[in-house]
Amino acid sequence: MLQSIAFFLLAAVATVSGLLVVTARNPVHSVLWLILAFFSSAGLFVLLGAEFLAMLLVVVYVGAVAVLFLFVVMMLDVDFVKLREGYARYLPFGAIISGVLLAEMIMVSVAVVQGGATNGRTPVEPSLDVTNVQAIGRVLYTDYIYFFQAAGIVLLIAMIGAITLTLRHKPHIKRQNITDQVNRDRNKSVEVKSAQSGQGVSAEELL
Amino acid sequence: MDPVSFWATPVGWTLITVGQILLITVGVLVGVAFLLLADRKVWASVQMRKGPNVVGPFGLLQSFADMIKFVLKEVVIPAGADKAVFIIAPIITVILAFMAWAVIPFAPGWVVSDLNVGILYIFAVSSLGVYGIIMGGWASNSKYPFLGSLRSAAQMVSYEVSLGLIIINVILLAGTMNLSKIVEAQSGYFWNWFAFGGGAGTWPLVVILFPMSIIFFISALAETNRPPFDLPEAESELVAGYQVEYSSTPYLLFMMGEYVNIVFMSAMITLLFFGGWNPGFLSQSFLEGLPAWIAYTIYLLTFVTKTVFWFLCISLVKAFVPRYRYDQLMRLGWKVFLPTSLVAVVIVSAWRVFVVGA
Numbered sequence: 005m006l007q008s009i010a011f012f013l014l015a016a017v018a019t020v021s022g023l024l025v026v027t028a029r030n031p032v033h034s035v036l037w038l039i040l041a042f043f044s045s046a047g048l049f050v051l052l053g054a055e056f057l058a059m060l061l062v063v064v065y066v067g068a069v070a071v072l073f074l075f076v077v078m079m080l081d082v083d084f085v086k087l088r089e090g091y092a093r094y095l096p097f098g099a100i101i102s103g104v105l106l107a108e109m110i111m112v113s114v115a116v117v118q119g120g121a122t123n124g125r126t127p128v129e130p131s132l133d134v135t136n137v138q139a140i141g142r143v144l145y146t147d148y149i150y151f152f153q154a155a156g157i158v159l160l161i162a163m164i165g166a167i168t169l170t171l172r173h174k175p176h177i178k179r180q181n182i183t184d185q186v187n188r189d190r191n192k193s194v195e196v197k198s199a200q201s202g203q204g205v206s207a208e209e210l211l
Numbered sequence: 212m213d214p215v216s217f218w219a220t221p222v223g224w225t226l227i228t229v230g231q232i233l234l235i236t237v238g239v240l241v242g243v244a245f246l247l248l249a250d251r252k253v254w255a256s257v258q259m260r261k262g263p264n265v266v267g268p269f270g271l272l273q274s275f276a277d278m279i280k281f282v283l284k285e286v287v288i289p290a291g292a293d294k295a296v297f298i299i300a301p302i303i304t305v306i307l308a309f310m311a312w313a314v315i316p317f318a319p320g321w322v323v324s325d326l327n328v329g330i331l332y333i334f335a336v337s338s339l340g341v342y343g344i345i346m347g348g349w350a351s352n353s354k355y356p357f358l359g360s361l362r363s364a365a366q367m368v369s370y371e372v373s374l375g376l377i378i379i380n381v382i383l384l385a386g387t388m389n390l391s392k393i394v395e396a397q398s399g400y401f402w403n404w405f406a407f408g409g410g411a412g413t414w415p416l417v418v419i420l421f422p423m424s425i426i427f428f429i430s431a432l433a434e435t436n437r438p439p440f441d442l443p444e445a446e447s448e449l450v451a452g453y454q455v456e457y458s459s460t461p462y463l464l465f466m467m468g469e470y471v472n473i474v475f476m477s478a479m480i481t482l483l484f485f486g487g488w489n490p491g492f493l494s495q496s497f498l499e500g501l502p503a504w505i506a507y508t509i510y511l512l513t514f515v516t517k518t519v520f521w522f523l524c525i526s527l528v529k530a531f532v533p534r535y536r537y538d539q540l541m542r543l544g545w546k547v548f549l550p551t552s553l554v555a556v557v558i559v560s561a562w563r564v565f566v567v568g569a
Contacts, residue, residue, distance in 0.1 A: 067338025
């Protein structure tokens with residue numbers, strides 16, 4: 005009872021905010037609606053008993069990825085009127101694509117129900133003595149260890165790629181070297197010159 | 212109908228949970244009101260001033276007077292602001308600040324929601340905290356708030372990484388993400404606390420874990436935008452950062468959210484590294500032998516005392532450390548804290564596997 009109320013509430017919020025991502029006039033509002041959609045989907049995960057995945061969704065997508073989205077969108081100097089101009093022109097195109105996607109997803113789900121791995125099997129209740137984290141860890145680090153490692157390597161390569169693409173050594177920039185600054189002492193920075201009275205010190209001597 | 216079955220029904224359960232939530236919210240609010248005063252008093256005494264001393268005895272009611280002043284003022288919303296987002300931003304900040312308290316155990320079993328993924332929940336909620344600031348800064352439609360919110364977003368996302376890695380050390384040692392069980396793992400004398408290595412079998416790790424607890428403290432300062440890392444609101448450069456356009460109640464909400472977060476971070480340091488409700492100088496069997504109400508009073512007082520201690524440390528830091536420059540802040544987060552905590556995770560997990568055994 006309570007669970008179904010929560011499900012319909014979360015599902016409705018997720019769907020409506022997903023719709024508003026597309027229709028919102030202001031791109032920043034779109035991103036904010038997207039965050040709400042992520043958050044409600046995390047709630048759906050909790051209802052399924054997958055609290056670990058729910059928390060990961062919030063930490064990774066809402067807490068990090070969406071912040072960067074928001075960052076980029078806020079920095080853009082967008083003309084909202086111009087942005088709306090293409091709406092009617094691209095509407096049929098968008099409708100075709102979403103129609104094709106919908107048809108494909110329905111076909112795939114029907115195929116999975118009829119002939120896929122879950123065919124004729126009832127879902128297994130998660131055992132209560134094993135927490136989410138342990139359950140995922142047991143398969144992730146045993147059966148799927150190679151895929152897991154491969155995914156890690158792909159991410160590492162992507163990270164190195166992003167760094168090499170953006171890293172530029174500019175030669176004329178003065179950089180701060182903290183160790184040099186910390187190790188600087190009186191002997192390195194001050195030199196005592198004895199000036200003869202009546203003669204002073206000439207500029208050349210100071211160099 | 213006997214009372215036991217009533218509290219197990221959905222209605223009774225809802226009532227008792229709402230009651231617990233109200234208790235914690237009001238408790239934290241009143242606590243924050245006095246801690247805010249303590250913060251100002253500490254700051255004042257470092258600068259050899261008296262601090263607030265007019266409202267009530269020793270100025271004890273100063274925070275309440277301030278609150279009434281803020282609430283009674285007019286809410287000014289700038290003409291160019293995005294009104295809805297402008298109003299929602301401080302509300303989000305405050306709600307998220309209080310949400311995190313749901314999994315904090317004050318004493319054995321005294322927790323609203325004893326989640327198995329408690330630490331991840333805290334991590335998720337605190338990573339959402341940045342939205343209040345970003346939305347506030349953007350919706351103000353003004354330069355200083357926007358710069359402040361951009362700085363804040365980068366700062367909080369960066370320091371979350373090192374916070375997360377440090378927390379992993381504690382999770383590895385305790386073998387659970389449930390905060391109550393993490394505190395139970397540190398029960399007994401103070402050498403069982405994770406800051407001092409976590410007791411038998413892992414005591415040599417004190418070499419790593421004690422510095423880790425200090426790095427956690429520093430990262431907590433950055434995560435809550437406290438001096439010396441208060442770049443988002445650096446008053447000498449950005450006037451007050453994301454709060455410039457805010458006035459009256461919305462400003463009060465921002466400030467309250469910030470202080471609730473600071474107290475929360477002090478509670479986290481206490482729970483993760485300094486034994487939570489365990490006094491540390493009394494043996495576990497002695498505590499269990501005491502009458503329940505005395506034992507629970509000791510537990511609660513211990514937790515509160517430790518939290519207040521860390522809060523006072525944070526206010527002292529505010530009083531005598533100068534503000535970091537922004538690039539130095541980023542350097543510290545990414546080039547110093549991140550590698551250090553990563554190495555610590557490697558060593559602690561190796562110790563866990565090869566010395567203690569899985």
